Amino acid sequence: MKFLHLGDLHLGRSLNDISLLADQADILNKIKNIALEEEADAVLIAGDVYDRSIPSEEAVRLLDRFLTELADNHITVILISGNHDSDERLNFGSSLLRARGIHIVSIYDGTVPCVTLEDQYGPVHFYCLPFVKASRVRYFHPELDTDTYDAAIRSAISVSSVNPEERNVILSHQFVVSGSKDPVSAGSENTAAEQVGTIEKVDVSAYEAFDYVALGHIHSPQLAGRDTARYSGSPLKYSLSEIGHEKSVPVITMKEKGNIDIELKKLTPLHEMRHIKGPLAKLTDPANITDADDYIYATLTDEEIIPDAISILRNDYPNIMKLNYQNSHTAAIENFDFSKITAKTSFADLMRDFYAQVIGGEPSEEEWQILREAAGEAGVEDEAG
Ligand SMILES: [Mn+2]
Incomplete structure (x- = not known):
């Protein structure tokens, strides 16, 4: 069994008023090609499919095309909702799509639905836990412990009868920690992590029954306490704080129970995101301009504020996103x-x-x-x- 793990697609997102649709179409195409080259059986999407609860037409079209191409190539898709998605809208057509191998679980109804695929080693169960609040778990299971977020997620999982003899995977869109160690948050989930992180945390030990834990919510790719529990990360950089990060998609190969291999396939974006720094004259010197279409965060070191410097820079870097200054005045403020x-x-x-x-x-x-x-x-x- 071979599958790709994706999360936090945030289709329809724009960054500093620049639409990322072309970048998203490009990266989905690259991901599809990886799935085909790897002859993957399935693609998992661990929530935040869309950037907002009412996605734009273009965003819907992107997902439609991606799912259709995977289905046409007989690749099963298993998808859960994240906190950015609308449960009901994402759920539209899910019963019909199931017949084409597209499994959407976007509404928590007190169960953790399971999609089972077979290979020569037997069944692999993919459990689907969409983003859920503790109060929602309490509503369906007043008899279970839902006092803390951690307890609520454990209770939600406990109702699924996981067979430990067989291979089990879970998709989960939650803020998962390992002991006292918080994940390295980056980008758009910064606020989420800081605001709800202290209460809406679940320890990775809650997922002990699963051979692989496909997490969504945190945009920077990383492990959650063990090699087989990870955040795929978003496929693109969705925040200037992610400059310098590298994006990848985990390709998971499962043989018999306990035999898992994980390979990270690097993702190269249509436009790189870069930070450039120096005096305006140097940054706009043609000799120093490369990959002008990249998404640029510029720091000017000129001592005096230059009127409308961003427009001047935009002549050379049409996709400039942010401009700030670093000079003796800013140093005085810092010190x-x-x-x-x-x-x-x-x-x-x-x-x-x-x-x-x-x-x-x-x-x-x-x-x-x-x-x-x-x-x-x-x-x-x-x-x-
Ligand atoms: Mn997200």
């Missing part, structure tokens, strides 16, 4: 010692300090006027200085 601020310092002294350290000088009379007004509105008492 500013906030511990020096004490409650005893007056508002006027604080402002004088701030101007001296960050801008270099005293506030003008007009600026004082604005500062006093702001202080008054904020309820600072000694705003008169």
Whole structure:
């Protein structure tokens, strides 16, 4: 049995107002080619198929084409929903699609549905646990422990009668930790990890019964505590924080029970995402411009702010996404010692300090006027200085 593990496709996503549809069409095509070259039996998609609950027409078309091509090549697809997907919309047509080998499990109904495929070693069971909240598990299983997120996921899994003698795989879209070790979050799940991470965590030991754990939710490819429990990661970089990461798709070969081989196939995007840094003159010198169509994050080291520098850079780098500065002013802000601020310092002294350290000088009379007004509105008492 050979299968590909995907997750966090986020079809329809754009990044800094640049549509990534062409990049997504390209990467899905490359993934399909890997599936064909490897003669894979199945492709697993571990949630966040779409970027939003109401996907764009183009995004729907991308998924439609991808699933059709896999089905036409007799590759089974097993797909669960993630927190970005709409359960009901993704579920549309799922009963009909099942006959073509496309298995969509997007609604948690108290069970963990299982798709079973056969090879010469016997059955392989693919259990499907879409993204689910603890309250939803509690609704279906009031008798089970759902006090913590970890307990809820264990309870959800416990109702499926996993046969430990046979080969078992689970698809799960959750924030999975290993002991006290959190996954390296990157990109769009940063916020999710920080906000819900502390409560909506599940330890990887909850998945002990499974020979392979196909996880979605975290965009940076990584293991979750063991070699056979991993996040495939998103197929493309969906955030500037992922610059320098490498994307891949795990190809899993299962022979008899206990014999698993995992190979990571590198994914090369249509446009690379890069960080460039230097004075504007250097960055726009034709001698220094390569792969101009890449997605660019530029840091200018010029001492003075250059009006509309992003438009100037865009002439050379049409896909520039972000611009910031790094110079003596930004260094002053970074090095500013906030511990020096004490409650005893007056508002006027604080402002004088701030101007001296960050801008270099005293506030003008007009600026004082604005500062006093702001202080008054904020309820600072000694705003008169
Ligand atoms: Mn995601």
